[in-house]
Amino acid sequence: MPTDTSYRTDALIAEDIDAYLAQHQNKSMLRFITCGSVDDGKSTLIGRLLYDSKMIFEDQLAALESDSKRVGTQGQEIDFALLVDGLAAEREQGITIDVAYRFFATEKRKFIVADCPGHEQYTRNMVTGASTADLAVILIDARKGVLTQTRRHSFLCHKLGIRNLVLAVNKMDLVGYDQAQFDAIVADYAHFAESIGIEGFTAIPISGFKGDNITLLSADTPWYSGPTLVDHLETVEISAAGDADGPFRMPVQWVNRPNLDFRGFSGLIAAGSLKPGDSLRSLPSGKTSKVKSIVTMDGDLDHAIAGQSVTVCLEDEIDCSRGDVLATADAPPEVADQFESTIVWMDDEPMVVGRAYWLKLGSQTVSVTVAEPKYEIDVNSMEHLAAKTLHLNQIGVAEITTDRRVVFEPYAENRALGGFILVDKITNHTVGAGMIHFSLRRSQNVHWQATDITRAHHAALKNQTPRVLWFTGLSGSGKSTIANQVEKKLALMNRHTFLLDGDNVRHGLNKDLGFTESDRIENIRRIGEVAKLMTDAGLIVLTAFISPFRADRQLVRDMMDDGEFIEIHVDTPLEVAEARDVKGLYKKAREGKLKNFTGIDSPYEAPEDPEIRVNTVEMTPEEAADFIISKILPLK
Template identity: 65%
Template sequence: MAHVSDLIGTDIERYLKQHETKSLLRFITCGSVDDGKSTLIGRLLYESKMLFEDQLAALAADSRKIGTRGGEMDYALLLDGLAAEREQGITIDVAYRFFSTDRRKFIVADTPGHEQYTRNMITGASTADLAIILVDARKGMLQQTRRHSYLVSLIGIRNVVLAVNKMDLVDYSRERFDEVSREYCDFAGKIGIRDVTAIPISGVNGDNIIGKSEKTAWYDGPSLMHHLESVEIDEARLQAQPFRFPVQWVNRPNLDFRGFAGTIASGLVRVGERIQVQPSGRESTVARIVSADGNLDVAYAEQSVTLMLADEVDVSRGDLISTVDSPAQVADQFEATLVWMSDEPMLRGRSYLLKLGTRTVTATVLPLKYKVNVNTLEHVAGETLTLNEIGVAEIELDRAIAFDPYDHNRETGGFIVIDRMTNNTVGAGMLRFALRRASNIHWQTLEVDKRARRVLNGHQSGVVWLTGLSGAGKSTIANLLEKRLHAMGMRTYLLDGDNVRHGLNKDLGFTAEDRVENIRRIAEVAKLMADAGVIVITAFISPFRSERGMARDLMENGEFIEVFIDTPLEVAEQRDPKGLYKKARRGELKNFTGIDSPYERPQNPEMRIDTTSSSPETAVEAIFDKLQAMGFLDVFRGAPI
C-alpha cells in the first residue's frame, strides 16, 4: 500500500474513490494503565502508512527528545498529544484516529486506562463495534481490566479482542499467554461476552500486529490487523431497526417551509410513509425529505435530513418521530443501569437532568436497587453511587419520553445524567425497561382546580421558602409571618423542619441522602398545598442548591419566593438555641450543617435578610412588602366558580 505522502493528483482521487466502498470498523482500546494502548494504536497507524512526512519527522524528533526507548521510535507519542499526558505518562482523554488499509476503514478511540478517567472510556465505547482489551502479560487481569470489560458488555459491544501485550517481557511464553487467556475468557463468559479472540502481541516490537511473528510460532491465530480487517460487523444493524428520528430543530425559514431537522438514529423512512410523533402520539405522513443534496425519496440511518409532514402537527425539539406500525415505547418511570462519573456521589432523591437523544427532562433517582462489584460480579446493597461505580436503580422523570430498551436500540436507550447546578455530566446510563406502574398510573383531571380554589380563598397561592443555617432565625421569622398573614384572613400553612420530622419524615436521618429526600418530600407537599390555594411558608435549612432549585421548578412562575436568612456561622453558633452546635463540636452530632456538612448559599434568591442587622419583626415587614409587590396578597379576581 502506498504511503499517503506519496499520493498526488489523480492518485488521490482514485485513492478516495476506493475508500467510498470500504466498510468502516469503529473500535476502542482499553485496559489498565500502562498496558500499551497508545503504543499499539501508534504502531497500527505507522504500519498502515497513514502518516504524513511531517508527522513522521515530528514522531522521530519527539522520540529522541522525550521518548522512553532510548531514541528509538516511541509510537505512543502519536496519541499522547496532551501536555498533561506526556508529563504523567498516561492517557487522560479519548483520542480518536482514522486509518485505512486496502480492505477496510477504521476509526479507533484510545481510551484512558486510569480509574480516575473511566468516564472518558465510556465516551469512546459508546459508538464502537469492537473492543481491544489490552492486558500486560506480566500482570494479568487487573481490576480496571474487569471494569472496562464489564462496561464493554453493558454498552453492548460483543466483538472483543484480548490483546495479551508485552509478550517480549515474558519471553513469548505460551504457558503465560494461555493462563491469561483462560482467566479472561472465564470472566468474559460471566458478563455475557461470548466472542473473544485472544492474540499474543508486543506493541513495542510489532509482534503479531500487522503480520504473524516467528517468535510465537506456537500461535496459529490471526494477526491483530488481519482480524480487524476480516471480523464480521453488522453494518446493517441500524438500518434493520425501526425508524427513529429525534427532532433536533424546527426549521422554518419562511411561511412556506416548516420542517423538522435531525439525524436519523436508526431505520429508514420514505416519502409517503405514515409516521407518529412521540410522546404525543399525533400522526401524519412524510411529504418531503430534504437533505444537503436536495430532495430524497428515502433516507437512512445516520443521515442528517429535514422532514416535512403533510399535516400541521405540533412537533418540538426533543420529540421522536417513529413509523406508525413500529413506534417507540413511552413512559416516565424506568429501571436503568447507571455508571457514575462524578467525584460528587449520586444522592437518592436528588433531581438531575437526563438527556436522551435531543430530549432533556428532570429525573429523580429512586432508592438504588443494588451496586455491582466488578471483581466478583456480586450485587451489593447500597444507597448511593460514587465515582466509577455501577448500579441498577429506578428512575422517575417529570414527564413521559419516547424510548427503546437499550438492548434493542443503543441510540434511543442510552442517556447521560447532568447536574442541574453545574451542568456537568455526572453519569451515563442504559434504560432497561419501563416500570409496570408507569403505564398503570395516569394523571386524573380534576374539575375543581387551583384557580377555583384561589377564587374561593380570595388570594393568590404559592411558597415562601426560608433557607439558612440552624439558628439563623428561620422558624421565628416564619411564625411571625404566618401570624401576620393569618390576621389578614389569608389561608396559610407553616411547614417547619423539626415538626415534619415528627411525622412525615420521621424515617429520615441527617446524611446527605436523607437531607435530599427530606427536602424532596417537603417540596412535593408544598406544591400540593399551593395547588389547594394556600400560601405555604417553609422553614428548613435546605442546605443544597439542587434541592432548592427542584422545589422552585415544581411551582409555576411567580409562585416561589426564596428568602435567604443570611446569618454568619459564628453568629448562629453563638445563638445555638437548641444546643446543636455544641453537640456537633463535641462529635456527638454527625453531618451537622456548617460543621461537618456543607451549606450552599443561594446564588439568586428573591430576598436576602441579614439577621445581624435586622430584627425578626423587621424581616417580616420586608417579606410582607415583597409579597405585596409580587401580587401574593392581591384579591384573586378569577372566573366565578
C-alpha cells in the same frame, strides 16, 4: 497519500487530497477502542496501525523520530505511542490520561480509533470512548495476564453493548512467543468472559513494538493460524448505530421553522429507515401523521436510514418539539418515568441518594433522582455487594425516577434511547453514565387522572396567584418567626395561605426521617411535593426549612411554574444564629451530642441569587416581613 510534499505545488497537493477523499468516501466505517490495564501497549498499537497504514506525513515522522530520541525508548528507533499520547502530561509520565481519537484507513475500510486510558481513576474516560464504539480491542500484557482493569474494561464494554471483542495478547516478543503462555491467558479470559455473558471474542497474539500479526502474520508465531489484527478489523461484520431493518426512531433535536411555509423536525436517525408516506407517531404526545418529505442540505431524499441526519416534514401540524421522539406509528418505543438501570459513577464526589440530577437521554433532558443502589458490582468476582451509594468508578444497579415521562428503549435494543448521562445541577459536571434495563411495572400502572376543576380555577376563586415563599437559612436565623409574621400580614389582606414549618412536619409527614444528608434531601422532596399540591389548590404556601443544599431547593423550584417559586434567604451569620441558640441545638452539636447539624458538621449552601434576601442583624422580624410583602406585591 502521505508523502514528501516539499516539491509539490498547492494545486497538485489539492488534487491528491481530492483524489484521496474520493477514494475513501464510500468505504464502510468502523469505530473501535483500545482498552485494558496500564502499560499494556494501547497507544503503541494505535501508533503502529497509523504507521503501517501510511497515515503519517514525512514531517510528522521526522518529529516522531526526534521525540522518540528525546524521551528515550530503550533502543527503540520509533516510539509509536507518541503519535497518540498528545498531552504533555502523558508524555512526561508515559501514560495515557485522556481519550485520544485517531483516523486511519486501509484499502477496505475507514477507522476511527479511541485510545482509552488504563488507569482506574480514568475509567470514566474509557466509558466515554466506548459509548460510540462498534468493536473493542482489549489488550493484555503477555507477561502479566488478565488484571483487574482488564476485567473492568471488558465488563463495561459488554454493558455498553459492544459485541465485537478482540483479545490482543500484546508483547509476545517479551515472552519468546510462547504458545503456552498465550493459551493460558486466553483460557483465563474465556472463563471470566463467560461469567459476565460475553458470548465470544477473537484472540490474537501480537507485538505492537515488533509489528507481529498486526498487518502481516508473524513467522515467530507459526502455531497461530488466525487473521491478523488488521484483517479482522477490515472484515468483521458490524451492526450500524441503529438497525436499518427495525422500527424507525429519531430523537428530535430541533424544530426547523425558518418561515410560515416550512416546518420540519431535525435529528439523527437512531434506528430503522424512512420514506415519504410512512406513518409516524410523536412521543410522548402519541399524535400521528405521515411523512410529507425528507429534507437535507443536498436535496430531498426518497429514502433515509439509520445514521443519517435529516429534517422530516409531516403532512399534519402535530404536537412535537425538541426532546420528543418520532417513531414508527404501529411500533412505538415505551414511555415511562421509573426504571432499573446500571450506573457507572464518574465523579470524585459520591452519588447522593435522593438528590436531583439532570438526566440526558437522546435529546431529552429531565430531572431525575436515584434510589439507594440495589447492589454494587465487584468487577473481579462479579459478586453483588451491598452499597449505600456509589463512589468514583464504581458500577451499580439502582432504580431511577424522572420528574416526567420519557421516551426510551432498553439499552440492549437501542443505545440512543437506552443510554443516559447524569449531570450535577449546580456544577453542570457530568457525574455518571447509565444504561436502562427496563421500566418499573408500577410506572406503567399509574396514570395521571385529569380533573375538570383546574389550578387556574382554584386560584381565581381565591382571587390570587399561587406562590411558594421558600424561607431558607441557618437554624436560629429567624425563618419561622419571619414566615409567621408574613402569613399574618397576608391574612389581613384576605389572602389564602398555609405555613409549612420544618419542626411541625417532622411530627407527622416526615417523622420517619432523620438528619443524614439523604434524609434531609427526602425531607425537602416531600415538602416540595406538598407545596406543589397546595399551589394547585390556589394557595400561597410559606415554608420555613433550613434546606441546606442548593440542589434540593432547585428541585422544588423545578416542580413549580415559572415565577411561582420565591426563594427568601434569611441571611444571618453563624455566630449570631449560634448566640441565639433558642433551642439549645448548637450547644448539643458543639458537644458532639447532635450529629449532622447544619453549620457545625454539615454544610449550609447559601443561595447565590435568591429572589429576596433579608438580614436579621439589620432588620427586626416585623421589618423583614414588611420588606418581603413589598417585594411579592402585587399578588394578583
